[in-house]
Amino acid sequence: MATTRRFQNLDPSTHLRGFRHVMAWQLGLGPEPRRRSPKSAEVPTVFNDGSALRKASHPSLTWIGHATYLLQLAGVSILTDPVLSPRLALIPRNAPPGLTHEALPPIQIATVSHNHRDHMDAPTLRRLGPSVHFVVPLGLGDWFLRQGLPSVTELDWWQSVDLYGVKITLVPSQHWSQRSLLDTDATLWGGFVYEADGLRAYHSGDTAYFSGFKLIGERCGPIDAAMLPIGAYDPRWFMRYQHMNPEDAVQAFLDLGARHFFAMHWGTFKLTDEPLDEPPTFTRQVWQARGIDPERLRIPAIGETLPLRP
Numbered sequence: 001m002a003t004t005r006r007f008q009n010l011d012p013s014t015h016l017r018g019f020r021h022v023m024a025w026q027l028g029l030g031p032e033p034r035r036r037s038p039k040s041a042e043v044p045t046v047f048n049d050g051s052a053l054r055k056a057s058h059p060s061l062t063w064i065g066h067a068t069y070l071l072q073l074a075g076v077s078i079l080t081d082p083v084l085s086p087r088l089a090l091i092p093r094n095a096p097p098g099l100t101h102e103a104l105p106p107i108q109i110a111t112v113s114h115n116h117r118d119h120m121d122a123p124t125l126r127r128l129g130p131s132v133h134f135v136v137p138l139g140l141g142d143w144f145l146r147q148g149l150p151s152v153t154e155l156d157w158w159q160s161v162d163l164y165g166v167k168i169t170l171v172p173s174q175h176w177s178q179r180s181l182l183d184t185d186a187t188l189w190g191g192f193v194y195e196a197d198g199l200r201a202y203h204s205g206d207t208a209y210f211s212g213f214k215l216i217g218e219r220c221g222p223i224d225a226a227m228l229p230i231g232a233y234d235p236r237w238f239m240r241y242q243h244m245n246p247e248d249a250v251q252a253f254l255d256l257g258a259r260h261f262f263a264m265h266w267g268t269f270k271l272t273d274e275p276l277d278e279p280p281t282f283t284r285q286v287w288q289a290r291g292i293d294p295e296r297l298r299i300p301a302i303g304e305t306l307p308l309r310p
Contacts, residue, residue, distance in 0.1 A: 007177070008185070009172075009175070010172045010212045011174055011210040015241055031237050035235065037275040041094065041277040043095050043268075043276065045096075046301045048062065048103065048305065050099055053072065053103075059197070059307065061227070061300070063302055064097050064099050064303070065083070065093070065096075066083055067203075068080060068082055068264075069203065069227055069264065071203075073308070074165050074197045075165075076108050076163075076196070077108055078108070078166070078194065079128070080113075080192070080203045081111070081205065082121065083121040084100070084121070088118050091269050091271070095268060101127055107128060108133065108164050109132065109163055109166065110135070111168065111203070112125075112140065113190060113204075114188075114189035115143070115177050116206065118271065125147060126148070126149070130148060130150055132151065134153070136152060137154065137156075137170055138156050138188040141153075155170035156170065157171060158171065166195065166196040167194070167195040168192055168194055169192065170191075171190055171191050171202075172190055172216070173189055173207035175205065176242065177189050191204040191207065200223045200225075202223045202258065204229060206265070207252075208244060208248070209251060209252055214256070217257040222258075223257065223259070225262050226252075226253055226258035226261055227264050229264055229266070230249050230280070231266025231267065231271075232271045232272045233279075234273040235273055243265075245282070246279060246282040246283040247286050249263075250286045250287060254290075260297075260298055261296060262298045263297075
């Protein structure tokens with residue numbers, strides 16, 4: 001009888017993600033007291049009707065919310081982990097998407113880092129439609145075909161594809177995958193490096209801190225813009241094996257040898273225990289303590305477009 005392949009992380013680690021660990025967290029029975037915080041918070045947002053983005057004349061990044069960025073590179077519009085839905089099951093958005101579907105420029109490529117629902121949102125992906133080329137980790141192609149999205153390329157870690165003049169490489173992350181009760185780690189997870197016109201941008205997807213950041217920088221650098229998560233980190237006894245906190249994210253940035261840090265994965269969905277508006281303050285404190293040039297840190301507002309420069 002055929003067996004389902006189970007993928008593993010680059011760094012061996014303890015996984016605290018089973019039902020009993022989730023219940024221990026939710027019931028406050030973990031090794032640390034559970035921190036309680038409001039389910040919503042005001043986060044910086046700017047209005048963006050997409051009119052300037054439809055010209056796509058200069059490389060840029062626009063933060064739409066959570067792990068969703070619009071990357072415009074070499075005249076190509078790329079969405080990362082597209083989630084524009086108003087809620088994830090019972091979890092509502094804390095702030096509307098920085099770009100609506102109607103405001104998006106024509107999208108040529110969408111990349112999906114893994115199959116968790118806050119990164120692979122079926123309603124958003126179906127609405128993007130069959131004209132978009134999806135780039136995904138191993139094992140996810142069949143899901144896209146079943147959704148009526150036939151233009152899909154699966155990649156293993158370190159494999160690349162060239163689309164519309166952009167080279168896209170899947171790189172490791174320290175995480176896991178699960179879409180249903182019986183498919184844990186049956187599909188791969190990762191981050192992406194995008195390269196065109198002398199610019200390189202990196203999107204980590206979901207990840208804990210791990211040794212792979214230095215390897216990514218060595219194999220795929222120099223990286224001009226690193227999109228790194230700064231939220232969904234409390235409680236640390238549970239989350240540290242799957243999500244970085246700002247201290248981890250700043251160290252990951254240094255390991256990568258990247259030029260600029262672009263924050264993501266905060267302020268959009270209340271997934272963990274820290275306050276929704278805490279991650280930027282925490283990140284700036286760590287940044288200052290490490291003595292890094294403040295001009296290299298970018299924490300955009302939802303909807304804000306920032307230029308990319310080599």
